[in-house]
Amino acid sequence: MNLGKIQELRAELSSDKKDTKHMKKKTVMKKIVANMTMGNDMSPLFPDIINVMNVPILEIKKMVYLYLINYARGKPDMAMIAIPTFMKDVEDPNPLIRALAIRTMGYIQVEKIVDCLVDPLRQCLRDQDPYVRKTAAICVAKLYLHDRAMVENERFIDMLRDLLGDPNPTVVANAVAALTEISERSDNIQLKLNVSIASKLVAALNECSEWGQTYILEALMYYVPQEQGDAEMLAERIAPRLQHANSAVVLTSVKVIMFLMNYMQKEDDITSMCKKLSPPLVTLLSSGPEVQYVALRNILLIIQRRPEVLRNDMKVFFCKYNDPIYVKLAKLEIMFRLAKANNVDQVLSELKEYATEVDVDFVRKAVRSIGRLAVKIESAAERCIAALLELIQTKVNYVVQEAIVVIKDIFRKYPNQYESIIGTLCENLDNLDEPEAKAAMIWIIGQYADRIENSDVLLDDFLYTFLEEPVEVQLALLTATVKLFIKRPTAGQELVPKVLKWATEEVDNPDLRDRGYIYWRLLSTDPTAAKAVVLSDKPHISTETDNMEPALLDELLLHIASLASIYHKSPITFIHHYKPRFLIPSPVLRREGTASQEAFEPEQNNR
Template sequence: MGDARYFSSSKRGEIHELKEELNSPNKDKKKEAIKKVIAAMTVGKDVSPLFPDVVNCMQTNSIEVKKLVYLYVINYAKSQPELAILAVNTFRKDTMDPNPLIRALAVRTMGSIKLEQMTEYLLEPLRRCCKDQDPYVRKTAAICISKFFEISPDMVEDQGFVAVLKDMLSDANPMVVSNAVIALCEMQQQSGKRMMPLDEKTVSNLLLALNECTEWAQVIILDAITMFQPKDSKQAKEMIERVSARLSHVNSAVVVFSNGGLVEARAAVDMVVGSTLTNVLSAIKVIMKMMEKLNNTDMIRVMCRRLSAPLVTLLSQEPEIQYIALRNIRLIVQKRPIVLQGEVKVFFCKYNDPIYVKMEKLDVMVMLANERNVDVVVAELVDYANEVDLEFACKAVSSIGRIALKLQAAADVCVNAILELIEHRADYVLQESVVSMRDVFRKYPGKYEFVIGPLCENLESLAKPEAKEAMIWILGEYPDRIENAGDLLYSFLDGFFSETYAVQQELLTAAIKFFLKDTSKTNQDIVSKVLKACTDSSSNPDLRDRGYMYWRMLSMGDLEKCKKIVVAPLPRIMDTSLLVESNLLEILLGTIGQLSSIYFIAPDELIEGTKQYEEMEDYYEDQSSVEDRSQNIKAVKAAMASPRSYEERTTDLDSGSEDTSSSSSSSDEDDDDESSESESEDEETPTTATPDLPIQRFMVHPEDQKGDVVERVRVCCTSLDDVRVLRLVLTSSNGHTGLKVAGGIGFVKGVLCMELLIGNSGGVPLTGFAIQCNKNAFGLAPKLTQIAGMPDTLQPGSSVSVRVPLEPNRLNSGSPPPNHPPLLLQTAIKTNVDIFYMNIPYTLYVVFESKQMINAEQFLSLWQRCGADRQTSRAAVPSQPLNPEMVVARLRQVNLFHVNTRGSRDGASAALYFGACLTNRLVVLLELVLTRTVPQKVMVNVRTETPPLVNHMHYLIESLLQLKPATKAQQ
């Protein structure tokens, strides 16, 4: 049975028994007790009452026991910070233990306990370990410095640990060097400051260490070298020669990761089967970077050919590795097409390749196709088009069309191949052929119209919306080349309202083209029927407006002018579907082998995590120093920092809230005016430059609609891109897209609700909507899984606003909330297509009790119990003068209840005390000290027994009162 027995106990009163066993003088009994504690902690039981007893067990020479105790301390240090301090002396003692394993274990644990109050006690032991004689301790200390930097970056810099890491770059042990590199790179990424020294001497030391360290250490060093900027072509050539040896590495793992963040790197490692991929790609990345400095064309050609063999070798690995290699090959080939110029046959698909590998190989084949190999490539694609896998066969047909667009000299070969496939009369082949030929007609007008006849013979086989769009475009563009074009177009009109909006729009345009080219009675009937359907019966605003535009244009009577607009010659097109935009390409080439290069998404968009809160707090800073800020974030910050009063901004919003989106479902009309706010609110507000905030709510407590001082409090529930936690078009668990969601959480008429704007941006109707939330710290969950007010069917292109009432304490996770705002409610929306997952942001006030639960006597008792050790203070300056009455009114609106006010003896300041009880019975206490100086200063003091609530509370107060951090001079 082994250690499994520790996880099977479920008896009551276990804590008391464990406490006795932990204090037993018997070492074996104590060891068994610690194992039981760790097992209970692992399965989610609360064993925090045993903290002092477990910490006492640290005084032992057993490494196994120390590891278990350290694991316990790491887990409960955040919730028991005052007890975690008890372990400081043991840490300091263990860093001087004769056993280097214990010294390293102590250092590693020190770095994992992220408590700022402990950091200052551990700096000296850490400094001592950085100079330890054992390299294992030194390399562990290097990583510990980067972890301390996450907690207190200023302290790490002031204490000179950055210089210590730089000295480690010249350490004799290559593992110490690699860990120093990784620590400096992480700190550089977090701070945005230049910390990694990349001069010639440092790079030379790194290259020397490269030959002696492990494979993953080589990856880390190569990533750092990627950031080096050679001063001339000669130096770049020398770098290439020294790194080229990595290309023949037995483990192809020395080639992937770049300088863009170890979180992403580790995620990529988990995704790859084995460590084989990384060595080769990291080396290729360095060489690609250095080739930018080469001015010798022959040298560039030689190096490109040298890159070919290792890339081809990767294609003989496992399918997962092949896929990652193929995604990176697409980037490399786009930048340097000659790298794999003569290797197209390597990418021919094997019968046992997984579908995801086959699809990537098709894309690479299209990119490598040229005049010399096009016959072989097209013949291979024709074979693929006859495969039983429909998705693969359709992609093969579309690939033939892309080659026709890419290579003018090969267009005849490609068109003949498509004609050959059409003769087989397979429905899926025909539909892809129609789409491909539509693009060929655009690229080569007047050249391949003889294909139109065979396409029109199989019109009844078209089922995909894309194929229908393409066929209708062909009918509208070439009505004079098709004998019964009017009848064919009329056949599509019978099912007009069952088609997607894209097909309907194509039908409208084609009907107008028919009429302008031939004003016969038949065409008049067609255009009248289409225009009437679009303007009278369509719920799509774009289609309706386009119909009105065409109708008014035709009513002017000048058909020649109309022809110049609608039937004008079209510009030629080119296939860019496989190309990455040039700026993004340069970014992705610097992240070869990371998730960024696999998803073709910039690292800043892919990795959010801690950056999200940093971006939210940056609105306090001088905007002139912030360069890379999205427009939506700027709009939110400008709105929150607006010098106008809350009432003025509320009036602006309410005045613009009457125009709801005409694409919303009719169920919206049943809601009151307060709930039908438009997507263009704040249009008249000069401070918010971008009207890209689909949902912004003013959350107001109903009891506060009185009094002269009362002002509405704005809590922005921004659009999905604004908080960068949701995507505009959500991707489901199986990769489907089409659900467009914006959302926020707040009070509406005193009821806690999740307000969602749900849109269908896909091509099929969405039905069967249901909603559910994941377990969370406050147990927030919908009262009903069905979404009230949601229509049975949400048509493509339409959207609807709904409210989902929420109730706390229904799905409690038993874990504390995250340390930094915003709070996120993990939500899933189920449709007939798939299940879509998202995070809905909300602010702490949402989970405040609406009734006052703390009186003055209770407040005083709780305030003293928390003590000054649990108080966090921040000095701030308000954007407009504050008085006590105004502050009390504003905080009352979010259920922060005023308990007492105390003035100073000299009358220069006033202290206001507030308390809030959360729905899960946690308590937050607040002291606001307002000065009467000019400029006015505000001291915000927060006390709570739950540390994760501190930052959320400060963020809420600073948002409500429009506070900015005080400078040192102002303090």
């Protein structure tokens, strides 16, 4: 900002000619705030702005305080000049000015101003006007970030706790928000609610704004039911929030109800609650794609713990032509999870249709889902294989490759049942250029080397490029060649020495080299032992391996409607100094179905 412009604004600020209503000052302040917002340096005007602080016009005070928030940290000595005006404004008869003063002092984290803030803040927390009280509550949380010891020593935490019983629901919501924030950042302060406080918070829900409701619902996660019926009663009172128009309120209500289910004793109550969760989750899927995606990622967690939720709502997860790819992929995963013997035909029909779309990622996922369905539901395996064979006939490169990858899993799951299709697979060897698909096809050739007449020729073709292939393909070729030799010694006797020599002498990968040495020694020392090792029974394959670890699932269910539930990662992996959340033991905590109930936070100091 050039000096001339600053001088011009200074002159306008100090001019009092015929400006009894301070209109000129208001106009100048608007210019200064506009320049400040655009990044122009207005700090040279600091002394002049301090002089304007005494103007008793609320709109001008707001702009002055905005200016102070922006520049006070950079000019702490100048900011101290404003202290007398702050102290005067805190006593102003207008509650808006009192609140504005306390809010601004909370933002300006300059040592001297913070020291002067203590008494006015204590006074404002007990102010007769609810707007001042709720502003003061948030100010405590801001002050805690700057000086934790002061907040604890001055007993502001206790004053916030007292505000939980305030007759004004907005004050309650802000006190809850402040206490939650402090609790999550503190090592020795833990927010704990008893049944009486929890009931008061739920009663305040009806009168709060949507964000106030979200804060209160979030705080209810700190209530641990101690007696039978407590969790059921609270969940019933929260259930009406599931019909709210705001998606944050809905998802946070879902989180609290899912949490409370861990403390319900009767299966009937849990089933009843699960039925109430389905319609609001379905409603979220009619929102915009971003909200849909958040809902879908959370639904994926919920149905892993409570499969009865959304069990009969498969159709809402069918993909629409105009869904963004990230929504389509999330829906596919849920369709697979909800698929059962009684609805698999419906799902399979959809997946076959998706496999003919133009989006490559979506098609791949659809083809893979068909294979996973075959592994998951035995009665549908034959129909799934027929669908995969139809797709292979399209000769679309990436479709064929995905199909071969999943057919390998089907062969492992159902040995000696569907090998008649191997001939069709072998017709498509020329289409394979992706490592995973090549490795899957090579596994099939090795596994069924005694049934495929020209298995030695097929493997020899793959071996031309052995040294250039990725490691997963090299490992597959090494094992497949040894299987060929064990099953058909005459056909494999020329290939095995060649491959073992490459694997042990010409590659750098230690896994490949070690496996080569083991095979070589087995074959040369004891062919019978080699056969027992290489052709041993494969581990059982199932889609259960897709399930999330129980401990991680428990943790993520306590973080529904947060980034953790979208990433499907523990907050500890992306938030520094994160305070872990666990299910806290109580006499009514259900022992079955959850994994992390024994892991809980150590007793914290209550304040």
